[in-house]
Amino acid sequence: MKQNLALIALVVRDYDEAIAFYVGKLGFVLVEDSYQPEQDKRWVVVRPPGDGPSGSGILLARASSPLQEGFIGNQAGxxxxxxxxxxxxxxxxxxxxxxxxxxxxxxxxxxxxxxxxxxxxxxxxxxxxxxxxxx
Structure with missing residues (x-):
């Protein structure tokens, strides 16, 4: 059996400010940024440089409710x-x-x-x- 951790969802306030930080400041690679009309969301994936196409990535997931907004910046307590x-x-x-x-x-x-x-x-x-x- 072969398994790997593909993505970790990170709750963010805004897609573009998160991309600016992870890509612009940390130097991550923007793997995908596509609009999902059925959910009115974007599918935004970033990955550390050198991790390759099969490496783990981060799904930048914009908070879509007040409950989710409460976890921005405190996902691990x-x-x-x-x-x-x-x-x-x-x-x-x-x-x-x-x-x-x-x-x-x-x-x-x-x-x-x-x-x-x-x-x-x-x-x-x-x-x-x-x-x-x-x-």
């Missing part, structure tokens, strides 16, 4: 929600600092690798992490 793995922590950390990405925890060396926590445009927490070779 204040915990780190997503983990952006890199092959060069310091290169990507510097690029993110230059792009005005807000880090809430500075870089540290841990047993599993080098890590720092940043916020996306809505306040969801992410780890930028380069795992050590033994992981």
């Amino acid at each position: 204040g915990r780190v929600f997503l983990f952006l793995q890199t092959d060069d922590f310091w290169r990507d950390h510097a690029a993110m600092v230059d792009a005005d990405i807000h880090f809430v925890r500075e870089p540290k060396q841990a047993d599993y690798g080098t890590v720092a926590v940043f916020e996306d445009l809505y306040g969801n927490l992410w780890d930028l992490v380069q795992f050590s070779d033994n992981r």
